[in-house]
Amino acid sequence: MRQAADAREVPDVAPMVAVIGATVRCLRKDRGMTLDQLAERSVLSAGVVSQLERGIGNPSFATLVQLAHGLDVPVGRFLMITDSSSPVVRAGERRRIDGHGMQSDRVSYEMLTPDLSGQIEANLVSSEPGHDTSATPFRHNGEEFGIVLSGQIDVFIDGVRHGLSTGDSIRFSSTVPHWFVNPGPQAATAIWVNTPPTW
Template structure:
């Protein structure tokens, strides 16, 4: 059976090799930084990410969190999906088994899922499927970037902090806010949170 698929694209549902994924993201970050004419110092300032961490990422090392990748993508003026290089989808439909994973096992010991729901890399909206287990907490590295965000909770109870103010959301609850407001998230459990988040990515 294996020979029947020779020369074809790998199954989109096959999990990517973590080391290859990290190397691929590093290649994208370095290429985009040079395309924008930015030094490591300038990108570090724009993204609020340390020079050392950016250098590690560009060399395909380290274990960057999804938060870090969001900060870098906006500093580089691209959707976060652009950092995870892959074939551009032409169909408006994204099948459940074809979602692009947007995490490099960078969320500590927690099994957090981030998957791209929107098909392309150049649209005006970027939608992400999130599954955050009990204990999920990004308070140590708040997000701050241009744009606007909308989130809706499908399962569990999720705390969304906007500039330090806690908004606790349950199934069916939604929230909208400017991404320039420092924001972070927490799941105090006991149930895994499932949510859809939509954001306006930077213009290419």
């Protein structure tokens, strides 16, 4: 009986995927882009983009990030993250955005800002040893600032490695290709700030 109850608690993602797909298709057409053009800009296959636009499957968070970069919009545009009426984010009420698919078990994001209506966005990022985003480098408008709270994080900016340990911080232009690696033997946590918001 308990298993049946647990099964009922699993949310149906199909309606959400359908909405995301329709949003991607609308944004793509508004920009006069073909499927192939969006796929190239997002570093994805045209088949993946086509399936998503038709509401098929369960896209990974990394895929949504790549599409957002290709369309030059925050990922929150897909996730329907709405504005909050309170300026305070309680520790136990942070919105969590977990990565799906590739290395989904190696990183998690918790929003430290109440919403995405302001000029900055801050997240608490936790990554496990071996987490590596080099396969899908990030590149978008704005600036980034990060400070490592524990562990080690390698930040690659245009291919140049910057090793950060506990207490170290970094700032750079987000328009330059960048990616992150946790090279250490332990989990790492960091506060990451983007302006303007990228989700």
